[in-house]
Amino acid sequence: MSEMLLITGCCQLVTLRGSAPRRGSALRELGIIKDGALLLREGRIVAVGKRKSIERRKDARRAKKFDVGGRVVLPGFVDSHTHLIFAGNRAEEYEKRIAGATYEQIAKAGGGILSTVRKVRAADAASLFARANDWMNDFAAHGTTTVEAKSGYGLDAASELKILRVMHALRRHARLDLVPTFMGAHVVPPEFAKRPEAYVDLLVRKLIPYVAKEGLAEFCDVFCDRGAFSVSQARRILTAGRACGLVPRIHAEQLAPTGAVRLAVELHAASADHLEKVNSVDIRALAKSDVTCTLLPGCCFHLGLASYAPARKLIDAGAIVALATDFNPGTSPTLNMQMVLSLACTQMRMTPAEAISAATINAAYSLRRADRMGSLEVGKFADLAVFSVEDYREIPYYFGVNRCWLTLKRGEIVYPSGT
Ligand code: NIG
Numbered sequence: 015m016s017e018m019l020l021i022t023g024c025c026q027l028v029t030l031r032g033s034a035p036r037r038g039s040a041l042r043e044l045g046i047i048k049d050g051a052l053l054l055r056e057g058r059i060v061a062v063g064k065r066k067s068i069e070r071r072k073d074a075r076r077a078k079k080f081d082v083g084g085r086v087v088l089p090g091f092v093d094s095h096t097h098l099i100f101a102g103n104r105a106e107e108y109e110k111r112i113a114g115a116t117y118e119q120i121a122k123a124g125g126g127i128l129s130t131v132r133k134v135r136a137a138d139a140a141s142l143f144a145r146a147n148d149w150m151n152d153f154a155a156h157g158t159t160t161v162e163a164k165s166g167y168g169l170d171a172a173s174e175l176k177i178l179r180v181m182h183a184l185r186r187h188a189r190l191d192l193v194p195t196f197m198g199a200h201v202v203p204p205e206f207a208k209r210p211e212a213y214v215d216l217l218v219r220k221l222i223p224y225v226a227k228e229g230l231a232e233f234c235d236v237f238c239d240r241g242a243f244s245v246s247q248a249r250r251i252l253t254a255g256r257a258c259g260l261v262p263r264i265h266a267e268q269l270a271p272t273g274a275v276r277l278a279v280e281l282h283a284a285s286a287d288h289l290e291k292v293n294s295v296d297i298r299a300l301a302k303s304d305v306t307c308t309l310l311p312g313c314c315f316h317l318g319l320a321s322y323a324p325a326r327k328l329i330d331a332g333a334i335v336a337l338a339t340d341f342n343p344g345t346s347p348t349l350n351m352q353m354v355l356s357l358a359c360t361q362m363r364m365t366p367a368e369a370i371s372a373a374t375i376n377a378a379y380s381l382r383r384a385d386r387m388g389s390l391e392v393g394k395f396a397d398l399a400v401f402s403v404e405d406y407r408e409i410p411y412y413f414g415v416n417r418c419w420l421t422l423k424r425g426e427i428v429y430p431s432g433t
């Protein structure tokens with residue numbers, strides 16, 4: 015029989031057992047086991063429960079033992095929205111914004127997303143890979159075990175494919191799961207500035223079918239907002255993606271209320287992300303739908319905005335709410351989900367329990383993976399993060415510091431490295 019691992023010393027084992035996705039008050043049900051234990055085999059969870067009852071099992075007696083020393087154990091974070099593959103940084107724009115320029119003004123002047131596009135086009139695949147691989151290790155160090163990653167800083171066929179192939183190589187190399195999303199519709203590239211419909215044609219007729227045929231992405235995303243793509247362009251792009259098997263996701267109502275949320279509901283998108291400007295009619299529509307509302311408070315924080323997405327209204331209306339970093343060089347240069355939880359609690363008034371559900375089981379649901387991850391239940395991947403705290407509420411309570419002590423991906427230690 016293959017080797018088993020018995021994990022004990024979990025002062026709180028936060029299982030998130032039960033139904034997925036979580037809505038309303040169910041977001042506050044964490045299924046905590048005090049003095050819990052887990053039995054793992056071949057990267058999966060074989061048993062979960064009170065230490066005493068797990069230790070009594072015959073197979074547990076033969077297992078290798080690992081005591082985590084009275085710490086809090088969670089399912090690894092599922093970061094369901096990142097723009098992982100980029101080159102350079104935008105520290106100069108950061109300083110301009112501090113001086114008063116807005117994100118949209120900088121973008122209009124040719125900076126913003128397009129400045130990262132120029133750097134990514136000039137970068138070779140090996141350097142993009144090396145940088146992203148370093149970031150993947152940083153994700154693991156902060157308790158994240160699955161990372162969704164969007165293309166979208168290439169915006170021509172060769173550069174978008176370069177990014178997607180880097181992701182593909184990372185999927186084979188990195189120890190965390192990487193979920194690829196095609197986002198050729200990030201903004202209209204400069205070559206098509208005067209004829210955006212021709213760029214949409216290129217995406218719909220050539221790139222999307224090719225990406226799908228080559229198996230380079232699972233999802234298709236569009237930045238459907240003021241200064242990016244219109245609702246009708248987004249509909250064309252996402253419908254074409256869906257026809258080839260790419261599930262839609264939408265960057266919706268970040269800068270202005272455009273109707274992107276209604277499109278997400280109409281297309282049964284896996285997620286509508288951002289939602290800073292969502293109105294109450296659309297909140298009701300989201301609440302009745304299966305679209306996950308992925309909130310990205312790191313953006314508002316980094317852009318220095320006063321108002322955040324209406325998390326309370328969404329949760330209280332019954333919408334499926336998830337949290338993610340939106341890791342990217344322009345609006346959210348953080349990969350620390352613990353910091354995102356702090357922002358969610360302090361700025362959006364989510365409770366620590368709601369934030370944890372949003373960052374694990376609901377995020378896994380939005381990536382169509384709730385059957386495999388997002389909770390600590392028998393049969394699921396042994397993806398877990400151990401925090402040096404006594405109470406799960408301390409995870410958002412400490413902000414800007416890393417309390418992660420150990421991360422396991424499919425039963426293997428991925429942080430700290432060399433362990
Ligand atoms: O999710 N809103 C569009 N895309 C990113 C920002 C990308 C960038 O500024 O580089 C976002 O916020």
Ligand code: FE
Pocket residue numbers: 095096097265340342
């Ligand atoms: Fe984004």
